[in-house]
Amino acid sequence: MLEDIPLITITAMKWVPPFAAGSVRDHRGRWILNEVGWAYQVRLVDAPTLASAEYRTLQPFGQVPIMEEDGRPTLFESGAIVLDVATRSGKLLPSDPNQRAETIMWVIAALNSIEPFLMNLAEVEFFMSDETEKSLRRPAVLAAAKKRLGELQDALGGRQWLVGDSFTVGGLMMSSVLKIASSLKVLEDFPALVAYQARCFERPAYRKAIDDQCATIARHRMEDMRYEEA
Ligand SMILES: N[C@@H](CCC(=O)N[C@@H](CS)C(=O)NCC(=O)O)C(=O)O
Structure with a gap:
């Protein structure tokens, strides 16, 4: 069949x-x-x-x-x-109920607590054309984005993965969201996040x-x- x-x-x-x-x-x-x-x-x-x-x-x-x-x-x-x-x-979603809940939490954290801050910066860098307006807005949105990235790096700590000991859908979403930071050249200030993202991106998929x-x-x-x- x-x-x-x-x-x-x-x-x-x-x-x-x-x-x-x-x-x-x-x-x-x-x-x-x-x-x-x-x-x-x-x-x-x-x-x-x-x-x-x-x-x-x-x-x-x-x-x-x-x-x-x-x-x-x-x-x-x-x-x-x-x-x-x-x-x-x-x-990519652990069967253990606790790890599953944490994985879903990190998908939502990527989309809700990281991505909007990076998008605010992307809007300034990629979509604002007036240079005066840009330079007035950039410092605040850059500082806010970097603050979130620093906090995320602290949360990751010395671990390889955000949840458990393997790649999950939480890592898929977080590493994807961090692409916005890489393209804005702000991720490079956070070496543990650079390494984390590279680990996720090693996947052939x-x-x-x-x-x-x-x-x-x-x-x-x-x-x-x-x-x-x-
Ligand atoms: N929150 C949505 C955002 C989707 C989104 O922003 N898509 C962009 C491309 S990356 C788009 O279609 N932009 C066209 C538009 O907004 O007019 C998601 O994660 O699916």
């Missing part, structure tokens, strides 16, 4: 600017699916698709990724997607997720996003 393999689709952007290639959040969905060995296809989207009423019924904020699957609700939020796949596959995303982006151009039609 054939194994009942769900048909899973992850959405991804056709193109993003070079600074974002390899960091678009669909890599989180691709990474966990590669980890658990579930086949999936990628649906490439452009700006009009993201803005469309049909897509908004699936992702109210017009963002990637979503995970579509036959017979199941479509999920948005990369955190929900990685937790869903980890839970159903029984992989991560490498494949990034290579696949970058290959798609390299095959497209800004025009393919059809921004002017959105």
Whole structure:
């Protein structure tokens, strides 16, 4: 009998600017699916698709990724997607109830207590164009981001992993969120976090997720996003 393999689709952007290639959040969905060995296809989207009423019924904020699957609700939020796949596959989520609770806690900490601080800084560095405004806002957001990274480094302490003695979905999400800090060149001030992130990124499932995303982006151009039609 054939194994009942769900048909899973992850959405991804056709193109993003070079600074974002390899960091678009669909890599989180691709990474966990590669980890658990579930086949999936990628649906490439452009700006009009993201803005469309049909897509908004699936992702109210017009963002990637979503995970579509036959017979199941479509999920948005990369955190929900990685937790869903980890839970159903029984992989990267410890079976011990205490460690499982801690793992979920770290996924949420990555998204809720680290990512917003890094995104505030990314907004200044990548999206503000007025140099005066930028230099006024930068010191406060940089200090706040570094404070969180320092606190995270302290919490990791001398340990290899945030939970137990192996890589979990908590590590997947935290190392992914820390990519924002690496691209802003602030992670380098936190050597234990640099080493932690490198440990997570040694995984072939991560490498494949990034290579696949970058290959798609390299095959497209800004025009393919059809921004002017959105
Ligand atoms: N909290 C969401 C954030 C998703 C998100 O920010 N996606 C970006 C790409 S990395 C996006 O689609 N941006 C387009 C937009 O916001 O218009 C998640 O983790 O899935």
